[in-house]
Structures are given as C-alpha cells and as structure tokens.
Amino acid sequence: MIIAVASGKGGTGKTTVAVNLARMMNERVLLLDCDVEEPNTHLFLKTSPKKSEDIVTIAVPEVDESLCNGCGECGAFCQYHAIVSFGTVPLVFPEMCHGCGGCARVCPKKAIREVDRRIGTIATSVSGRITLIQGRLDVGVTIAPPLIRAVKARLQKGIPSILDAPPGTSCPVIATIRGADAILLVTEPTPFGLHDLKLAVDMVREVRIPFGVVVNRAGSGDGRVQEYCEGQDIPVLAEIPDDRRIAETYSRGRLVVEALPEYRNTFSDLWKKTAALAAGAKD
Amino acid sequence: MKIAVTSSGTDLLAAVDTRFGRAPKFIVYDLDGETFTVLDNEMNLNAAQGAGVQAAQNVVRAGAGALVTGHCGPKAFRVLAAAGVKIFTMESGTVAEAVERYRRGELVEAKAADVEGHW
DSSP states (O other), X not given: OEEEEEOSSTTSSHHHHHHHHHHTOSSOEEEEEOOTTSOOGGGGSOOOSOSEEEEEEEEEEEEOTTTOOOOOHHHXXXXXXXXXXXXXXXXXXXXXXXXXXXXXXHOTTOOEEEEEEEEEXXXXXXXXXEEEEEEEEOTTOOOOHHHHHHHHTTOOTTSOEEEEOOSSSSHHHHHHHTTOSEEEEEEOSSXXXXXXXXXXXXXXXXXXXXEEEEEEEETBSOSHHHHHHHHTTOOEEEEEEOOHHHHHHHHTTOOHHHHOGGGHHHHHHHHHHHHHHHHHHHO | OEEEEEESSSSTTSBBOSOSTTOSEEEEEETTTTEEEEEEOXXXXXXXXXXXXXXXXXXXXXXXXXXXXXXXOHHHHHHHHHTTOEEEEOSSXXXXXXXXXXXXXXXXXXXXXXXXXXO
C-alpha cells in the first residue's frame, strides 16, 4: 500500500504527518522523501549511517555535427525547447531537457546520441522499522520529476510506503502522487490553507485517487476548512490540535509520537482510516 | 531588412516592452517597405519555462535580422546569436522611436545577455 502525503499550501505539516505515521507502523515501512528540492525528513529520524547513495542522471542529447543536416525535426519535436534548430546544427540546452529521448528518435540522420547528465542523488538509510529513501536535487537543477520517479522506482511490492510530497499542485507533486493508493491532504484552518486545499482537491480528483484531509493546528483560524470538507463529502481523517508543544517538538527535530505519547492514537487512527480508504477503493 | 521590436501593443505607437521572452507582442518592421506585421507572443507569456528560447525562434522564423528589446537572457541570446540576429537594447519609448533610433544607428548592440535566466 502506497500513501502519499500532499498539500496545496506549504508548511501545513506534510512532513510531520509522514514521519509520525511512519514511526507508528508496527511493521517495516518505506518512507520516501519526494520533496527533492528541499528534503527534510531526515531531520526527524535518527538514522543509521547511509546504506547507499546513488547518483541519478537523465539522458540529454548530444549532436554529432558531422551527421546533422539541419532538418530541424529534433527542435520541432521538443516541447520544452531544450533543443533548437532552424536549418543549422541544433543548439542544446541541457538544463531544460526532461530526458524523454524524443529528439534522438526522430532524428533521420541518427546524429543525436544521449549522454548522462547528473541531476541529483538518492540516499537510503534506516531508522528502526523505517527505511528512509531520500531524493536530493542538485543545486541549480530545476527539473524534479525524473528524480522523483527514480526515488519511487525503489518502492517494493508488499511493503507499506509513505510518500512525503512537495507542496503545491505542479508536476513534481503529480509525479509523487501518481500510482498511490490513497492521498492525505494536510491543511490548516486558515483562509490560505482553505484556498490551497481547494486547488489540491481539484488536482487529486483529476488523478482519481481516494483522498482525505488532515487538519493541522486545528483550533486556530476558523471552521471553514471543515465546512468545505463536509460540503464536498471529503472525509477529515484527523485533526491535530494547535498545541504549542507540538511546534516545540518539531522545532527540535523530534517526533510528536515519541515526545508527546498522548498523540500516538491520533497517528495510529489516521493510519487505520487511511488504509481503509485505500482498501475501499480496491474493492 | 526586417527588425523585430518587443511591444506592449499592436501598432507603432505602442510602448517597447523591455522583456524579451515574455513580451506580449513582437512588431516585425520591414525597413525597406516601411510596413510591419504583428507576432503574437501570448503562448510564451504564460509558459512555465523556455519562453526566451521559443520567442527567439519566432523572431528568427519571422526573418528579422535585428531585434530591439529591453533585456535579453542567456538562452535567448544564444539562439539569436546562432541565427545571426543582432540584438539592440533600449530602456523606454515607442516602437516607432525604436525603429527610428535603429535607422539612425543610435542603439548599442548587446554583446552578451544582460539578465539571468528565469525559471
């Protein structure tokens, strides 16, 4: 079972929910940090020394100028303008290339070969029953989805997995949540939280994956998030109260379920409800 | 020869738009015939990335030998330079003024990109 933890708004508590859920599991669990632009799950887990660190590359085009006849097929194919040709030898912008390989395929002269370009790393480490798999995009690289897909290639059948998604509703989030069995949307009861929750709801409805909402800092703000969820028939699977001690625990890089045992039930209940949501969709 | 000018509107009295890739329009002015056509850049205006590269290709395809704009980023500059399009910059004025100043040789040719790429 694969559970993705996402949100529209940043800073609502995705990582808090993901790491605490993972820690409450009674069996081995994979925790995938898919927020590769700013991975932070490791801050909350005392992990063993890294088991491995792999370099992730994407294939970018390299043009053999002696073979190119300047036909322009490559540039016409590339929707990201990573290769540009107008009757001349093409210009390549590797930093804009998504690594699809299309330019090499459409080249009638076989003048394009693909070379590896490093985009980031994936580190694997262990903390108790949690295996943490963390993607980290290199500084200056802007295209996250290929690295996120490489992180997700380390999912293992039969082992429950929790995916910590980046905030927002753009390509990196879609790359993370695609294929999940259920999605948790973490929000806060503020106008910003509600606004971005609506965007996130539109997104997950588009990918047709069952989802529920987690309201963090419940008791702050107002009741509009809950009213919205009720009106839209969206289950609120957990409410994490606006408790200063939780913020302090977080700020020290500690887990709520360890520092404040009274919240253990909140997270174990959340897991049960999420698992039921995922299982219900399969029936 | 034709020159392309980044424009906020569709006629010669429109202000020069100082952005290149995300200018709303390009006015392609034929210096010999004294006529012009308008290229719509709406698609690039909202592009997540690659606006400069795409806009540069459009300018090249329109047959312009020179471009007058406010600023030009590194990727667009590479494309324009490869196609032999000369880049001239000016800070403010109308498209008509841009054409006139180009004719009189008052505009300075840019030898490198003058702004960072954006994402």
